[in-house]
Amino acid sequence: MAVEIGSSSAPKASFWRDQRNRAIMTQVVVISLFVAFVWFIVDNTIENLARLGIEPGFEFLGEIAGFMPTSPNFNLTNFDMNSSTHGDVFLLGLVNTILISFCGIVLATVVGFIVGVLRLSSNMLISFVAAIYIEGTRNVPLLLQILIWYFGVFLSLPNVRSSLDIGEVIFLNDRYLTFPVPVPEPGFMLFPISLILAIGAVVVLAKWAKKRQDATGEQFPVFWTSVGLVTVLPLLALIVTGFPVTWDIPSLQGFNFQGGTQAPAAFWALLAALTFYTGAFIAENVRAGIQAVSHGQTEAAFALGLRPGLTMRKIIIPQALRVIVPPTTSQYLNLTKNSSLAIAIGYPDLVNVFTGISLNQTGNAVEIIALTMLVYLTISLLISLFMNWYNKRIALVER
Structure with missing residues (x-):
């Protein structure tokens, strides 16, 4: 009896048994x-x-606001109480929020890196002072620090008529810091053009110097050459055009200063609190990043005759950045969101003037809250995208 041998295939798994x-x-x-x-x-x-009889929509953005959300001399969007709308209030708050966030991020990064390096100093006094600053600042609520800076520091300064002056052109009092502003004249456009060209030349020079060092091992003084380019080229442009700029210098007239620009005390108090609070966290990130780099790297650099400062800049910090950048990104995001605490001292940020005053006047709570949330979400995503790009750029690439 013949047995038929045929090809048989494995039973096909059912749809729900397939993991994918x-x-x-x-x-x-x-x-x-x-x-x-x-x-x-x-x-x-x-x-x-x-x-409730409330018509949802964003038509309220075109209505006249009828209030002045900022002081006349700190009006970055030329807001006019008689003609500007709630949309202009939104724009003003947005600009002020971006301004305080950007300045805070830059200054907190500088403070954090300096204190983080000092925290690891072999000098016990310097290390102790840095540790006291870090631990003391991190463990005090930010809102309390903002109030201390505003009421305890800036409001305790002399009044306007007794302002502290620096070179008789910068004046500081309990209401604001006023300083001169440049007034461009015909021909001034050559100055920003020359500055942009100088920055472009610095970028090209840095790339050329890196390729040259990789090929020959010789270093080029990029820093001082860059300082020279950024300083000399715009200065030559001003000389050629006959210095087409004048300065609007503030002067005391009656009970107030006229001329220049005035940054209110609330701005400086908020900036100081955000800078030193976030800088303390960044300092710990820097300390952890530096300690994550093997000490053998430092010993090898010293064995090659490199100075401590050059070793830190060229060997330790570039490797430490891979540990520093990710948690520092979170601190940048926290600083941006923490700027909304400006409402406690009256700084005209988005939450204060738009989510506060405009909401009370119009009653469009849902739309205003949604726009405010969208702004903070967008800013945070842009910061995250940039920092993630930078983190990938400095990451180790396997060969």
């Missing part, structure tokens, strides 16, 4: 539930607003 199919279906279910939840919230909100 289950993963796809799980994601579809989760996304569907999330969309349904959002739709429920939006629909419920619209229904409740309609029941």
